Amino acid sequence: MNLLLLSPEDCPEPGLARLTGRRLKHVTEVHRSAVGETLRTGLVGGLTGEGEILSLSREEMLLRFVLDTPPPPKLPLTVLLSLPRPKMLKRILQTVATMGVQRLVLMNSYRVEKSFWDSPWMEAAAIREQLLLGLEQARDTVLPDIVLEPLFKPFMEDRLPALCRNTRCIVAHPGAAEVCPVALNQAVTLAIGPEGGFIPYEVDKLVAAGFEPVHLGPRILRVETAVTVLTARLFV
Numbered sequence: 001m002n003l004l005l006l007s008p009e010d011c012p013e014p015g016l017a018r019l020t021g022r023r024l025k026h027v028t029e030v031h032r033s034a035v036g037e038t039l040r041t042g043l044v045g046g047l048t049g050e051g052e053i054l055s056l057s058r059e060e061m062l063l064r065f066v067l068d069t070p071p072p073p074k075l076p077l078t079v080l081l082s083l084p085r086p087k088m089l090k091r092i093l094q095t096v097a098t099m100g101v102q103r104l105v106l107m108n109s110y111r112v113e114k115s116f117w118d119s120p121w122m123e124a125a126a127i128r129e130q131l132l133l134g135l136e137q138a139r140d141t142v143l144p145d146i147v148l149e150p151l152f153k154p155f156m157e158d159r160l161p162a163l164c165r166n167t168r169c170i171v172a173h174p175g176a177a178e179v180c181p182v183a184l185n186q187a188v189t190l191a192i193g194p195e196g197g198f199i200p201y202e203v204d205k206l207v208a209a210g211f212e213p214v215h216l217g218p219r220i221l222r223v224e225t226a227v228t229v230l231t232a233r234l235f236v
Helices: 021-031 086-099 114-118 124-138 152-163 200-208 223-235
Strands: 004-006 016-019 038-043 048-056 061-069 075-082 101-107 145-149 168-172 188-192 212-215
Touching (some): 004 061, 004 124, 016 021, 021 061, 038 061, 086 124, 101 152, 152 200, 188 223, 200 212
Parallel strands (some): 004 038, 075 101
Antiparallel strands (some): 048 061
16 A cells, blocks of 8 residues: 545544554554554545554554645546456456556457356445555556446447547457557557457447557467556557
């Protein structure tokens, strides 16, 4: 945890926070902090700054904080991701939050198992928990937008055109003729398929919507690795 991330519910009054649970355990067992020490602190959706520990026990911590620094800017990136396996989804959610992805669209495709949509990890609270872990790692406070699109064709035809308007649209697809571009200075909508990739019909629908197929070389990457590599390649 590189940032102690607070929510409004933690703050009984302005500038004061009362914490229990996971964050308290991390402060006591990992940071091994003591009363009087300061921690990097931020408010979800707001500024970052410093927090001073006023009291500390096994049950709770009382923190006085001053926030005066903006979080790091988001990348101008929307990721369209075929819904991965639940265990992989947890890691990907943390990754997109850590890397500053602005919007993540979890969508359906032919190789996505229907059971994935019914996983407990698809519940809003579970998604938020993983995103917060990613923000803590990056010292960020702003959650990425999460959009769920369980129907492929209606999404492609009805909502995708508005979503990717005024952006460069790219679909990662093994076997594409063009290599993925590097260090872009523009807004991007990036489509990434499931394990095994998009089927030809899906690639055709994306191309018809204005997406450029690109590849990352001859090696086939896991989805969670591809998300990291593609994001870094496009913007770092």
